[in-house]
Amino acid sequence: MKKKHILYTGFIAGLLSVSAISCTGYLDINHNPNFPTEGTLSTLLPSAGATTVAQWGLNGQLVGDLWSQYVTQGNSTNQYNTTVNYSLTAASYNAFWTNAYANTLPDLKIVLQLAEKQGAWNYWVMAKILTAYNYHMLTDFYGDIPFTEAIQAVEFPQPKYDDSRTVVYPGIIALLNEAIAKAGDTKGGSNPPVTTEDYFFNGHIDKWIAFAKSLKLKLLMRDFDANRPEITALLTAGGLLEEDCAFTAFEDATNKGNPLYEYNIRQLNTRENIRACHTFLEFLLAYDDPRIERIYELTAEAEAAIDAGKTLTYRDMFGGLPCGAKPSTAEGENEAVPLAKSSRYKQAYHDPVYLMNAAEAAFQVAEAEARLNNAGAAQAAYEKGVRKAFARWGYDASAFIKDGAPYAFDSSSLDAMLKCILLQKWVAGAKANSWDSWMDRNRTGIPGISDANTVRVSNVAPGLTPGYELGTLVDPGTTVLQPRELPRRMLVPAASSSYNTNAPDTKPLQEPQWWQVANGK
Numbered sequence: 001m002k003k004k005h006i007l008y009t010g011f012i013a014g015l016l017s018v019s020a021i022s023c024t025g026y027l028d029i030n031h032n033p034n035f036p037t038e039g040t041l042s043t044l045l046p047s048a049g050a051t052t053v054a055q056w057g058l059n060g061q062l063v064g065d066l067w068s069q070y071v072t073q074g075n076s077t078n079q080y081n082t083t084v085n086y087s088l089t090a091a092s093y094n095a096f097w098t099n100a101y102a103n104t105l106p107d108l109k110i111v112l113q114l115a116e117k118q119g120a121w122n123y124w125v126m127a128k129i130l131t132a133y134n135y136h137m138l139t140d141f142y143g144d145i146p147f148t149e150a151i152q153a154v155e156f157p158q159p160k161y162d163d164s165r166t167v168v169y170p171g172i173i174a175l176l177n178e179a180i181a182k183a184g185d186t187k188g189g190s191n192p193p194v195t196t197e198d199y200f201f202n203g204h205i206d207k208w209i210a211f212a213k214s215l216k217l218k219l220l221m222r223d224f225d226a227n228r229p230e231i232t233a234l235l236t237a238g239g240l241l242e243e244d245c246a247f248t249a250f251e252d253a254t255n256k257g258n259p260l261y262e263y264n265i266r267q268l269n270t271r272e273n274i275r276a277c278h279t280f281l282e283f284l285l286a287y288d289d290p291r292i293e294r295i296y297e298l299t300a301e302a303e304a305a306i307d308a309g310k311t312l313t314y315r316d317m318f319g320g321l322p323c324g325a326k327p328s329t330a331e332g333e334n335e336a337v338p339l340a341k342s343s344r345y346k347q348a349y350h351d352p353v354y355l356m357n358a359a360e361a362a363f364q365v366a367e368a369e370a371r372l373n374n375a376g377a378a379q380a381a382y383e384k385g386v387r388k389a390f391a392r393w394g395y396d397a398s399a400f401i402k403d404g405a406p407y408a409f410d411s412s413s414l415d416a417m418l419k420c421i422l423l424q425k426w427v428a429g430a431k432a433n434s435w436d437s438w439m440d441r442n443r444t445g446i447p448g449i450s451d452a453n454t455v456r457v458s459n460v461a462p463g464l465t466p467g468y469e470l471g472t473l474v475d476p477g478t479t480v481l482q483p484r485e486l487p488r489r490m491l492v493p494a495a496s497s498s499y500n501t502n503a504p505d506t507k508p509l510q511e512p513q514w515w516q517v518a519n520g521k
Contacts (some may be wrong), residue, residue, distance in 0.1 A: 039107070041114050041123045042197050048107040048130055049199040053247040055099040056137060056435065057353030058259035063093070064434025067487060068426065068441065069279035069473050070295070071345045074272045075326040075337060079264075084324045085479045086487050088509060094495040096141055100134050101150065108134070109151050119190035122205055125179045126198060129212045132175040133355055136219065139168045140439055141490045143513050144504060147171055158500045165514040169219060176216045183209045199247050200355065207243065214241035214361045217368065222443065222515035224371055231368050241361040244392075246352035257349030265347055274345040276320035278455035280430065281343070283470050285315055287406040292318055294393040295430050296343035304340075315462065318343045324476025327459050335459045346431070357432045359389035363425040370417040379409040382421050389428035422446035423471050441473070442488050442516040448472045449484050485510040 039047075065071045066083050073084045082088065108131045115124035138145050147168045149159035162168050185191075186205045194203035201207040217234050220227040234240070250257045254266060264273055276296045284292040292314055298306070302317040319342045321327065328336040354360075362385030369378035383401050390397035400407040407424060410416040422440060426447055429437035441447055452468035453475055464470070475483055487509045497503035512518060 039110055039114075041111060041118070041120055041192065044107045044111045044114075045123060045126060045194075045197050046199060048104050048111065048127065049247065051099055051104040051107065052130060052134060052355070053353040054259055055095050056355075057247070058263055059093050059095060060137070060435040061260045061353070062264075064429070064436070064438045065274070065345070068429060068434050068437040069277045069323050069476070070430045070434060070437075071274045071280075072277040072321050072323050072476070073326065074275045074344075075321055075342070076329050076339055077270060077273045079268065079273045084476055086476075086509060087480050088487070088491060090491050090494040090497060090506060093490055094493040096490065097138070097493040098495050100138055101146070104134050105131065105151050118192075120192050121182055121189075122186040122191045122194050122203065125182050125186055125205055126194075126208055128175055128179040128182075129208055129215070132172045132179070132212070133215060135168065135172050135175070136215065137435075139164045139172070140513075142492065143489055143507065144168070146496075146500075146502075158502050160502045161504050165223075169222065173216060173219055176212045176219075179212050180209055180216075199249050200245050207241075207245075210239055210241045211245045211356060213237075213239055214356060214364060217364055218356075221364065221368060224368075228372075232372065235365065235368060235372075240365065241356060242358060244352065244357045245355045246357065247355075248350070248352045250350050252349045258347070258351040258353065261347045261349050261351060266349075271344050271347075272339065274347075276318060276343040276345065277323050278320045279323055279473060280427075281318060281320035282455050282464065283427070285318065286470050287400070288314060289400070289427070290395050291390065291393050291427070291430075295346055296320075297346050299343050300340040322454055322456070322459055322477070323474055324479065325454075326477075337459050341460070351431065354432050357388075357392070357428070359385045359392065359428040360425065360433055360436060361385075362388055363421055363428065366421045367418065367425075370414060370421060373414070375411040375417065378417055378421070379411060382409050382417075382424070385421075385428065386424050389424065392428075392432070418444065419446055426471070438487075442486070442512065445517045449486070450474050481510050488512050488516055 062080070063083060066073075066080060073080045082092070108127045111123055111127035112131070115121065115127065135145070135147060139147075143164050144161040145164070145168060146159035147162040148171070149156035149162075152159070162171075183205060196202070201211075213234060217231065217240065220231050220234070224231065255262060257266065265271060281292070281296065283289075284295075296318050298317050299319045301319075302312055305312060305316070319337070321337055321342050329338050330336045331338050362381050366378050366381035366385055369375075369381055383397075386401050386407055387397045390400070397407070399405060402408065407420075410420050422444055423446060425440060426437050429440075448469075450468050450472040452465040454465045455468055455474055457463045457465050468474070473486070479485075481487075488511055489507065489509065491509060492503055492506045497506075
């Protein structure tokens with residue numbers, strides 16, 4: 001790996017030193033005395049790429065994993081109790097905000113300015129799309145955000161918060177349209193070569209444009225009926241994302257690996273914090289889905305049995321914990337789950353951080369086609385998405401999507417199609433775009449919320465709770481929210497509200513955003 005890669009992957013290190021739960025002592029978003037006022041295209045673009053994934057790949061992945069019920073807090077540790085039980089405050093997860101506004105977006109603004117002066121339109125297009133992505137994540141996490149007055153400290157030391165629906169979303173789509181329209185100016189001329197400076201597509205602008213179009217589709221589908229003509233035009237034109245948009249430039253060294261791995265494994269120095277959750281584990285076990293091997297580790301008990309020469313089923317190999325509730329680890333205690341009987345969440349320093357993956361892009365198309373009543377096109381895109389989701393881990397999905405198979409497409413109604421598509425999108429989000437799984441659930445109500453309070457009758461023996469439907473979420477034990485309420489947003493961050501008089505009053509964690517279904521769905 002070249003020296004500049006090492007340098008800017010190390011950019012993540014400073015962000016990882018921030019608590020995964022809170023961030024205090026930051027100045028307001030428009031003032032960072034340590035931010036460099038000069039830079040070059042070839043240094044600032046990789047910086048912006050690294051800082052983009054630093055928080056979305058750390059806290060975004062963590063929140064998505066826990067709130068999508070892929071995993072839960074380990075029962076021998078306490079690191080993420082407040083996240084599992086939704087006990088967030090205005091100081092929780094401020095690093096999303098401060099990282100984007102103090103690091104990533106200022107870097108990207110300078111890249112855009114330099115690129116315009118130098119006619120480096122390839123850099124300009126990449127920076128414009130990354131800018132759109134970061135604002136998209138901010139508004140989807142927080143709702144109303146500084147947008148039109150952001151990153152303009154002299155003119156607007158206390159930027160206003162713009163309305164997410166009427167200002168921010170149209171503004172982000174405009175950024176993407178500008179980048180797509182500029183694609184023709186990125187070939188030849190004064191455009192400098194870009195390869196390793198681009199962590200996502202190695203300088204291939206056509207792939208960036210495909211990502212921009214799929215990101216635009218994602219945003220338009222937040223208000224499907226209003227955007228039906230534009231969605232139809234995007235699908236007709238094609239050229240959408242066909243491969244992963246992912247950051248993979250990680251090394252097996254301190255502060256140079258996957259951000260969640262660095263924090264959860266290397267910094268906390270324990271592998272016990274995050275364990276398999278019954279919600280997702282039981283879904284995979286029910287269908288003998290081989291992806292279970294890539295998401296969870298074998299239990300210690302299963303490893304010992306295999307070493308002794310025993311042949312095991314998946315149910316023998318993997319174990320989980322109830323979501324949120326923490327059973328005892330004591331051997332012999334009623335309903336205790338000893339550490340040897342539950343599976344750790346698999347983590348590695350080289351795990352990619354995805355801005356969007358190929359399966360997600362295909363499922364977006366499938367959902368759009370289903371809502372347009374194009375059942376055949378919806379099925380084709382759905383099966384493509386399932387195949388890509390399996391192929392990511394080296395598996396063939398054919399046996400799972402054929403007629404009569406567990407993941408066969410059901411085109412009998414719109415509701416049936418959406419359930420197939422969004423459940424498989426939820427499955428594909430594990431160890432990939434888990435925050436999108438949380439957002440999709442809030443947008444569509446799929447996966448649904450079970451009336452049953454637990455997945456299994458027993459923590460220690462197989463058997464589903466009466467009334468529980470596989471692929472639905474459960475209330476994670478005792479939380480600060482009411483039954484069937486889930487988090488819909490992050491709270492207005494103290495990092496801004498403490499300094500910016502324009503910050504709005506904090507909305508409750510469970511209040512739906514404008515593009516989300518009502519609570520209880």
